[in-house]
Amino acid sequence: MIWSLVKIILFVVAVAALALGAGWLLESEGGITVVVAGTEYPLGPLQSVIALIVLVIVIWIGLKLLGLLIATWKFLNGDETAISRYFARNKAARGYDALAEGMMALASGEGRVALAKAEKADRYLDRPELTNLLTAQAAELAGDRKKAEETYRKLVENDATRFVGVRGIMKQKLADGDTETALKLAQKAFALKPKHVETQDVLLTLQAQKEDWTGARQTLSAKLKHGSLPRDVHKRRDAVLALSQARAVFAEDETIEAREAAIEANRLSPDLIPAAVMAAKGYIEQGQKKYATRVLKKAWEATPHPELAAAFAHIEPDETPAARLKRFTALTRSHSDNPETKMLLAELNLAAEDFPAARRAMGDLFETDPTTRSATLMAAIERGEGASDAVVQGWLARAVTAPRGPQWVCDNCHNIHSEWAPTCTNCDAFDTLAWTRPPSAEVSLPGGSEMLPLLVGAPEGTRNAVVPVEPDAPADDSDVVEAEDLGNPTSKTA
Numbered sequence: 384m385i386w387s388l389v390k391i392i393l394f395v396v397a398v399a400a401l402a403l404g405a406g407w408l409l410e411s412e413g414g415i416t417v418v419v420a421g422t423e424y425p426l427g428p429l430q431s432v433i434a435l436i437v438l439v440i441v442i443w444i445g446l447k448l449l450g451l452l453i454a455t456w457k458f459l460n461g462d463e464t465a466i467s468r469y470f471a472r473n474k475a476a477r478g479y480d481a482l483a484e485g486m487m488a489l490a491s492g493e494g495r496v497a498l499a500k501a502e503k504a505d506r507y508l509d510r511p512e513l514t515n516l517l518t519a520q521a522a523e524l525a526g527d528r529k530k531a532e533e534t535y536r537k538l539v540e541n542d543a544t545r546f547v548g549v550r551g552i553m554k555q556k557l558a559d560g561d562t563e564t565a566l567k568l569a570q571k572a573f574a575l576k577p578k579h580v581e582t583q584d585v586l587l588t589l590q591a592q593k594e595d596w597t598g599a600r601q602t603l604s605a606k607l608k609h610g611s612l613p614r615d616v617h618k619r620r621d622a623v624l625a626l627s628q629a630r631a632v633f634a635e636d637e638t639i640e641a642r643e644a645a646i647e648a649n650r651l652s653p654d655l656i657p658a659a660v661m662a663a664k665g666y667i668e669q670g671q672k673k674y675a676t677r678v679l680k681k682a683w684e685a686t687p688h689p690e691l692a693a694a695f696a697h698i699e700p701d702e703t704p705a706a707r708l709k710r711f712t713a714l715t716r717s718h719s720d721n722p723e724t725k726m727l728l729a730e731l732n733l734a735a736e737d738f739p740a741a742r743r744a745m746g747d748l749f750e751t752d753p754t755t756r757s758a759t760l761m762a763a764i765e766r767g768e769g770a771s772d773a774v775v776q777g778w779l780a781r782a783v784t785a786p787r788g789p790q791w792v793c794d795n796c797h798n799i800h801s802e803w804a805p806t807c808t809n810c811d812a813f814d815t816l817a818w819t820r821p822p823s824a825e826v827s828l829p830g831g832s833e834m835l836p837l838l839v840g841a842p843e844g845t846r847n848a849v850v851p852v853e854p855d856a857p858a859d860d861s862d863v864v865e866a867e868d869l870g871n872p873t874s875k876t877a
Contacts, residue, residue, distance in 0.1 A: 478507025485517050494525030511537065512544045519551055528555065546575040550582065562589055573602070578609045591806050591813045596628035622652030623814050627805040629661060649678055654685035656818065657803045660694045672698050676713065683714050687723035688818060704735040722752050722788075729760050738767040753781070754788035791816045 417424040417434070485500030498521040505514040515534050522531035532555060538548030553568035569586040576582065583606050590599040603621055606612040612620075629644030648655065649662035659682035666675035679695045682688075695714060702710065708731045715728045725748050732741035741764050749757045762778035791800040798809035799821050806813050 475508060478504050478510075481507060482513060482517065485521065489517065489521055489524065492524065494521055494523075497521035498525050498527070512541060516544065516547060523555075531555070546572060546579075549575065550579075553585070557585070562592060565589060566593060573605075577605055578611070580606075580611045583609075583611060588806075588811060588813055591624075591627075592811055594627070594631060596624050596631065600624045600628075619652050619655070620814050622648045622655050622658055623805050625651060626655060626658045626661065629658075649682075653678075653681050656682060656686060656688045656690055660690050663694045664697070667698060680713055680717075684717050686818065687714075687718050687721045687727075689723065689727075692723075692727050704731070707731060708735050722748055722754075722757070726756060726760060729764070733760070733763055733767065736767065738764050741767070749781075749785075753785045755782045755785045756788055758782035758785050786820065789818050789820050792819050792821045797821065 481500050481504040485497045485504060488494075488497035488500055498518065501514055501518040501521050504517065505511070508514055515537050519531050519534035519538065522528075522534060532552060535548045535551035535555075538544040538551070540548075549568055549572045553565050553572060556562075556565040556568060566586075566589040569582060569589055572579070572582045573586050583602060587599055587602045587606070590596075590602060600621060603612070603617060603624065607614065607617040625644055625648035629648055643665075645658060645661035645665050648658035652658060659678050663675040663678045666672070666678065675698050676695070679691050679698075683691050683695075692711075692714065695711065696707065699707070699710065711727070711731055715724055715731075718724045725744055725746065728744040729741040732738070732744055741760070745757065745760060745764065749761055758778050758781040762775050762782065765774050765778060791803050792798070793800070793807040793809060793812060794815045794817055795812040796807060796810040798807055800808065800816060803816055807815050
């Protein structure tokens with residue numbers, strides 16, 4: 384700040400001095416007189432200015448010649464590099480000027496200009512770690528992928544720039560879709576600089592894509608160790624990786640290892656719904672129903688979810704609808720105002736054929752939070768209470784245009800998934816799936832949804848037909864379906 388003020392003051396003083404000097408020359412009639420060896424040389428105003436410029440040039444040339452003479456004197460006295468250093472100073476200045484201009488062109492998006500400046504800087508400077516980096520980035524910007532890769536390989540050969548070269552080639556392979564080579568390069572870059580956050584993230588993503596869960600957990604631990612990941616986020620993501628590892632083991636029918644890994648994932652993050660479901664299944668296989676109940680209750684208290692309800696039903700698959708309704712009180716008494724709890728309680732009462740209780744459980748849910756599932760439940764309640772086909776079909780018509788409700792949606796690209804996965808199948812982002820409502824799509828029909836009851840006919844003999852809560856989910860006499868669709872306990876009525 385002070386130095387900037389000093390420079391401004393000096394500039395103002397210089398301008399004022401030049402203005403005063405110019406005014407003095409214009410006011411003087413005879414100009415100035417220069418006396419050399421007793422001889423006078425009168426100069427007019429214009430001649431005085433020209434003489435001053437010539438004097439400045441002569442002084443500048445004299446200083447240069449003086450520097451050369453000093454360098455020559457040092458060379459004659461044994462300094463073998465004195466003359467080369469003298470000329471190198473000018474060469475280096477031109478090189479750094481070209482380097483600075485190339486960086487400005489690179490920042491401005493002028494790839495060809497930046498590449499030309501990089502080549503010029505390379506001719507003047509003996510600093511390949513600088514000029515090669517500029518050349519590689521400029522070549523990428525200009526679309527010359529071949530030259531960029533050649534330059535990155537030169538950077539790999541230098542210990543000081545090896546990480547930059549490996550990282551540059553890795554990014555090129557990622558752009559080309561060569562994830563196998565990119566993974567190997569990411570591992571090498573991580574070994575060179577384990578604290579680099581971008582390299583950590585790329586390596587973790589590639590390991591998750593390749594389902595290398597053990598390696599991914601090691602990378603995640605390194606992120607925590609080097610302070611690039613908060614402890615609570617690390618705990619959650621480590622649970623996701625442990626769950627993915629458990630699912631891989633489960634697919635190989637190694638049930639003991641799968642149970643242990645699932646339980647570990649649930650211990651790391653009790654609110655991770657798939658981990659709670661898998662851990663509960665492991666306890667059920669061991670006959671430890673008490674532990675399974677505890678796991679599912681804790682997860683339900685964090686986030687009510689239909690898959691948790693389906694797993695809770697599997698604890699006692701052969702119980703009567705009345706007994707199931709009583710046992711599910713452990714879940715339904717928590718989050719009683721949650722839409723998921725209301726629909727679960729309505730389904731349980733439908734299974735027990737207590738239709739008034741099912742209606743009370745639903746309340747005004749469809750008016751406050753309309754979804755396909757809640758509308759279908761209302762159709763089942765109306766059917767169970769003996770309502771006409773027109774009323775039932777009216778509710779089914781509303782179900783067509785109602786939002787689907789919460790689903791597994793990627794926070795990064797908003798892609799909808801039928802089931803939870805550690806990575807998004809659309810954008811490959813890691814740990815971005817959340818149980819939330821996707822953007823609802825409007826159904827375009829003539830006259831709107833009010834026309835649907837007229838467009839959907841009711842076949843004969845359907846008055847006593849089954850109205851499933853989820854059309855894709857099979858129903859059985861135990862009143863609770865498997866978790867093939869959304870894992871919702873459903874009912875059927877006669």
